[in-house]
Amino acid sequence: MRRMRAADLSVFLAIAEHRSFRRAAVELGVTPSALSHSLRAIEERLDVRLVNRTTRGVGLTEAGERLLERIRPAFLDIDAALEELDTFRGQPLGKLRLNAPRAAAKLVLVPTVTRFLEAHPNIEVEIVVDDALVDMVSGGFDAGVRFGESIAADMIALAIGPRHRFAVVGSSGHFTRHKAPVTPHDLKDHPCIRYRFAGGSFYRWEFERGGLELDIDVQGPLTLGDQDMMLQAALDGAGLAYVFESQATELVTDGRLVSVLQDWCPYYPGFFLYYPSRRQLPGPLRAFLDFVRAKR
Structure with missing residues (x-):
């Protein structure tokens, strides 16, 4: 078996975490077709099927689940190491993807993000407006805004804006x-x-x-x-x-x-900014959380 590159594993990781070729393709900046070809090449080189494609969506095989379990911590450690470079750069760098219902986006999120970007010019923010409850992880979001009672118990919540x-x-x-x-x-x-x-x-x-x-x-x-x-x-x-x-x-x-x-x-009480519990927070999200806490 030929040695796998980190770039190949990142393709599999994106598909495995999103359970969607379309959303994984958006994250990696490629087309779903190109992503499908890349995965097929990876499976051929490993001589094992990692992903099951069905009309209902994308699922992992037992081998795929095992691979995801082993490589995800390693990639999280790499991300954390790169985030630590922010302390030398002086300013966090990267993208922040947020989800909110229309009212929350208008009343609290957009005004807060506008002020945040003035203080952090090296960060890009995307706000996706969706009144339906979404899965943060599979949707590829760093954080969201909702009323407190609609936030899942396994999320960390922080008050944002007035009551x-x-x-x-x-x-x-x-x-x-x-x-x-x-x-x-x-x-x-x-x-x-x-x-x-x-x-x-x-x-x-x-x-x-x-x-x-x-x-x-x-x-x-x-x-x-x-x-x-x-x-x-x-x-x-x-x-x-x-x-x-x-x-x-x-x-x-x-x-x-x-x-x-x-x-x-x-x-x-108003709206809450919520995000998944993680061992390491991405630099842009950590900066945004600090900004919201400072304005409370």
């Missing part, structure tokens, strides 16, 4: 046709703009006052999956919307929207 609360808002024209609600139960008399999660379920509007917690399954003729569109629909008179208060503040101040049930809308 938030929601607001129930409607156009002034809406309240010429409907009496302003006094309690959340009064929402049954109003057309409401419903929010559907990427997974398909409807969001139940959450309220709290004096220790009493309520969640209301509102009804209405319009369902959306984006807070900005909900806000615009409320402005257009489609009904009441339940949106982040910070998104509606200026419109309420200008009198274009009216906010109701303020004393029923509680504050939430």
Whole structure:
């Protein structure tokens, strides 16, 4: 058997970790076809099949699992050694790939990243907006942003940005046709703009006052999956919307929207930056975590 090069093993490692030729190809900067040919050549040189390709995806053979188990720690050690060079360079260098739902990206992540890049000009950041919950590792992400309750228990979480609360808002024209609600139960008399999660379920509007917690399954003729569109629909008179208060503040101040049930809308801890537990963190991620901690 000919001696394998580190570059050959990195091809297998990318495929094995992503379980996807497409995502592995993106990481390595090649086409999926070229990656497939490279893997085939590796398997021929080793005279053993490492990967099973099926219509359902990519899986590892027993030999592939064993190889991954042995070489992954070695590559992590190499990555850690290269990251330590940042102490001599003075500035971390590399790419940071982040995932966040649209609201989190707009409200906290993009403003934070913009300031971060001013302090770290040698780092490149990619933000992928996706309202669905994603697998951090298979998706090739360094970290993500979500509300705390939606973060898996095996992740490390760090608060990012201020605490938030929601607001129930409607156009002034809406309240010429409907009496302003006094309690959340009064929402049954109003057309409401419903929010559907990427997974398909409807969001139940959450309220709290004096220790009493309520969640209301509102009804209405319009369902959306984006807070900005909900806000615009409320402005257009489609009904009441339940949106982040910070998104509606200026419109309420200008009198274009009216906010109701303020004393029923509680504050939430806000968003969290989360990332997988690792023995060694990539330099760009470590720098970003330090930056977020310093701004808290």
